[in-house]
Amino acid sequence: MGERKRVTIKDIAREVGVSAHSVSLALNNQGRISEPVRKKILETADRMNYRPNILARGLVQGRTYLLGFICPAIHESFFASILSGVEEKCSRKGYDVILGNAFGRDIKTESDALSRILDRKVDGIIAAPDPRAYSVYEPLVSEGIPFVQIMTRIPGLNAPSLSVDNEYGGYIAARHLIELGHSNIGFINTDLPFYEEISQRYKGYTRALLSLEQSVNPQQLSVACENLIDIEQSKEAAKKLLMENRSISAVFAPTDHAAIGVVNACLELGKRVPEDISVIGFDDIDLAHYQIMRPLTTISQPKQEQGYLAFEMIEQLISGEKISDRIIKPELITRTTTAKFNK
Amino acid sequence: MGERKRVTIKDIAREVGVSAHSVSLALNNQGRISEPVRKKILETADRMNYRPNILARGLVQGRTYLLGFICPAIHESFFASILSGVEEKCSRKGYDVILGNAFGRDIKTESDALSRILDRKVDGIIAAPDPRAYSVYEPLVSEGIPFVQIMTRIPGLNAPSLSVDNEYGGYIAARHLIELGHSNIGFINTDLPFYEEISQRYKGYTRALLSLEQSVNPQQLSVACENLIDIEQSKEAAKKLLMENRSISAVFAPTDHAAIGVVNACLELGKRVPEDISVIGFDDIDLAHYQIMRPLTTISQPKQEQGYLAFEMIEQLISGEKISDRIIKPELITRTTTAKFNK
DNA sequence: TTGAAAGCGGTACCAA
DNA sequence: TTGGTACCGCTTTCAA
Numbered sequence: 001m002g003e004r005k006r007v008t009i010k011d012i013a014r015e016v017g018v019s020a021h022s023v024s025l026a027l028n029n030q031g032r033i034s035e036p037v038r039k040k041i042l043e044t045a046d047r048m049n050y051r052p053n054i055l056a057r058g059l060v061q062g063r064t065y066l067l068g069f070i071c072p073a074i075h076e077s078f079f080a081s082i083l084s085g086v087e088e089k090c091s092r093k094g095y096d097v098i099l100g101n102a103f104g105r106d107i108k109t110e111s112d113a114l115s116r117i118l119d120r121k122v123d124g125i126i127a128a129p130d131p132r133a134y135s136v137y138e139p140l141v142s143e144g145i146p147f148v149q150i151m152t153r154i155p156g157l158n159a160p161s162l163s164v165d166n167e168y169g170g171y172i173a174a175r176h177l178i179e180l181g182h183s184n185i186g187f188i189n190t191d192l193p194f195y196e197e198i199s200q201r202y203k204g205y206t207r208a209l210l211s212l213e214q215s216v217n218p219q220q221l222s223v224a225c226e227n228l229i230d231i232e233q234s235k236e237a238a239k240k241l242l243m244e245n246r247s248i249s250a251v252f253a254p255t256d257h258a259a260i261g262v263v264n265a266c267l268e269l270g271k272r273v274p275e276d277i278s279v280i281g282f283d284d285i286d287l288a289h290y291q292i293m294r295p296l297t298t299i300s301q302p303k304q305e306q307g308y309l310a311f312e313m314i315e316q317l318i319s320g321e322k323i324s325d326r327i328i329k330p331e332l333i334t335r336t337t338t339a340k341f342n343k
Numbered sequence: 344m345g346e347r348k349r350v351t352i353k354d355i356a357r358e359v360g361v362s363a364h365s366v367s368l369a370l371n372n373q374g375r376i377s378e379p380v381r382k383k384i385l386e387t388a389d390r391m392n393y394r395p396n397i398l399a400r401g402l403v404q405g406r407t408y409l410l411g412f413i414c415p416a417i418h419e420s421f422f423a424s425i426l427s428g429v430e431e432k433c434s435r436k437g438y439d440v441i442l443g444n445a446f447g448r449d450i451k452t453e454s455d456a457l458s459r460i461l462d463r464k465v466d467g468i469i470a471a472p473d474p475r476a477y478s479v480y481e482p483l484v485s486e487g488i489p490f491v492q493i494m495t496r497i498p499g500l501n502a503p504s505l506s507v508d509n510e511y512g513g514y515i516a517a518r519h520l521i522e523l524g525h526s527n528i529g530f531i532n533t534d535l536p537f538y539e540e541i542s543q544r545y546k547g548y549t550r551a552l553l554s555l556e557q558s559v560n561p562q563q564l565s566v567a568c569e570n571l572i573d574i575e576q577s578k579e580a581a582k583k584l585l586m587e588n589r590s591i592s593a594v595f596a597p598t599d600h601a602a603i604g605v606v607n608a609c610l611e612l613g614k615r616v617p618e619d620i621s622v623i624g625f626d627d628i629d630l631a632h633y634q635i636m637r638p639l640t641t642i643s644q645p646k647q648e649q650g651y652l653a654f655e656m657i658e659q660l661i662s663g664e665k666i667s668d669r670i671i672k673p674e675l676i677t678r679t680t681t682a683k684f685n686k
Numbered sequence: 687t688t689g690a691a692a693g694c695g696g697t698a699c700c701a702a
Numbered sequence: 703t704t705g706g707t708a709c710c711g712c713t714t715t716c717a718a
Contacts, residue, residue: 021691025713052711079423087442116439286630403695
């Protein structure tokens with residue numbers, strides 16, 4: 001209704017008095033067309049306000065210039081920031097992103113999101129997959145659909161991944177605390193073994209602990225917490241840890257959400273942060289940065305940057321290049337929740 | 344490369360021994376086809392792992408089941424939450440969302456984002472537009488392209504809008520402070536007149552002030568701040584306000600970012616929140632909720648919910664219904680930054 | 687350099 | 703109920 005009929009390549013052809021093919025050539029700068037004709041076509045197209053129909057082009061070329069982006073929680077600023085980076089690059093290169101949200105790490109939802117995206121014949125897919133979703137993503141690999149996994153990687157899946165160096169991140173987090181004089185450094189762990197990024201952070205943490213003069217047992221300094229994104233759960237876990245280990249003077253929480261839980265736990269236990277307990281997180285989400293009273297010391301993941309890189313990787317894959325994994329170095333961001341150990 | 348050729352409607356036709364047309368009918372449950380044939384076609388399609396090509400269908404039907412979503416900062420959890428709501432509904436109804444990020448309220452970027460989205464022949468557009476972008480969005484209206492504006496509305500533009508009742512929100516925010524005994528209630532204003540949502544909140548605030556026994560002059564209790572999303576700028580504005588008006592015992596900041604700035608200002612000025620100064624924000628973003636020490640009292644905007652509603656509105660528009668504006672009631676969320684006035 | 691025609695994968699219209 | 707055919711808007715192949 002009221003919708004203006006869009007001008008097509010044929011309209012221009014008729015107007016200029018050439019064939020549709022010539023118009024197509026001129027529009028795509030294919031060269032083999034005489035300059036005056038080309039110019040006239042371009043002018044007419046412009047005057048008539050021509051916009052190519054990407055669908056039609058996609059249908060014949062088998063390309064859509066569409067990318068799929070799948071993540072478990074787009075409302076989290078963490079994923080939204082990565083998406084923002086992807087989108088920015090896309091807009092520059094003529095791509096568009098379509099979104100698949102896999103609410104709350106439900107494999108079924110994730111699988112549905114992927115199906116929908118595949119039905120759109122996207123040129124490539126960037127996903128922060130559930131590590132258990134091997135069977136969901138495996139078909140992408142075997143069918144050769146460009147696919148980059150970010151954040152998490154699915155064990156055994158032969159698809160390039162982009163992530164921060166989690167082991168190193170865990171290491172510098174613990175090193176930071178050790179350099180402040182702490183030796184009894186707690187860790188909020190997960191009991192879900194498939195979250196490799198967490199176990200890598202744990203590994204870095206234990207490696208740093210090795211440099212301590214007196215040896216400590218990392219296992220005794222850890223608690224398990226089922227969901228490290230849940231502040232309440234992390235708080236409860238931290239309370240347990242702190243009450244059972246009175247000697248702990250610092251805690252490394254492998255996510256910022258967990259770190260916030262830890263600070264909350266300290267507060268409830270009447271311990272001051274950082275005077276009594278130092279706390280360091282991981283990710284550097286907005287929530288860590290914009291704490292009014294206690295901005296969190298944490299390990300940063302460059303999020304927008306990861307979006308850029310993910311786009312570049314998928315672009316290379318689309319153009320047929322072979323690429324390998326990319327690993328970004330995380331950085332220590334010292335803010336207010338860590339301080340020198342004072343016994 | 345290695346990409347399996349997708350099975351098309353013709354492959355199924357050949358396999359079953361019917362025409363492509365019959366396959367199309369069967370697949371779309373168009374009815375006028377005999378049950379056994381229908382069944383066989385469906386089975387074969389399933390067995391061959393058939394997936395329809397949405398592009399091809401869109402090309403002929405003139406529909407894409409694609410929606411455009413435009414906002415100024417997708418990395419903000421506020422917009423990301425709305426998007427999340429839109430996406431959830433979309434996934435249920437066979438739509439997909441493509442994203443247009445209009446970084447930092449730059450009209451040119453916004454206009455480009457819209458062009459890209461229009462080139463995709465989307466069925467409808469949901470946008471949180473810059474209020475100054477009249478000329479960018481006007482063509483949508485005159486060409487009858489389904490369009491819903493959320494959050495902000497462009498003055499004079501004849502397109503349905505969805506937003507919170509900002510005047511009412513401003514009113515209940517100020518009422519809350521008044522009920523706590525405050526009468527000198529400061530306001531962080533913007534000097535940019537086109538942000539109607541802010542001026543509406545201000546209007547609600549002044550209306551509430553009218554109920555005070557002794558009359559106060561709202562203008563004397565306001566400062567201008569250019570960017571109410573910028574915490575630093577808001578902090579500086581608040582410091583100025585607080586230093587020039589020693590009698591102020593409460594501040595209404597019309598965004599949560601500004602409210603965080605105000606709390607920071609209080610801290611720097613050696614004033615306690617909420618003992619010396621009560622602070623209330625607006626929006627209820629994650630940053631307000633997850634403050635460790637001082638979760639913010641604020642006025643909530645249901646974000647996910649707005650995503651749902653925006654989808655419903657655009658869906659109605661697409662199906663040709665006439666719809667009118669929708670206004671949601673915001674709610675007071677009392678947390679820790681407001682307290683009884685004690686002179 | 688240019689034009690005519692085929693075809694991408696579907697749907698819609700018509701006739702059988 | 704079914705099949706044939708045109709066509710959506712564009713690119714590609716082949717001839718001219």
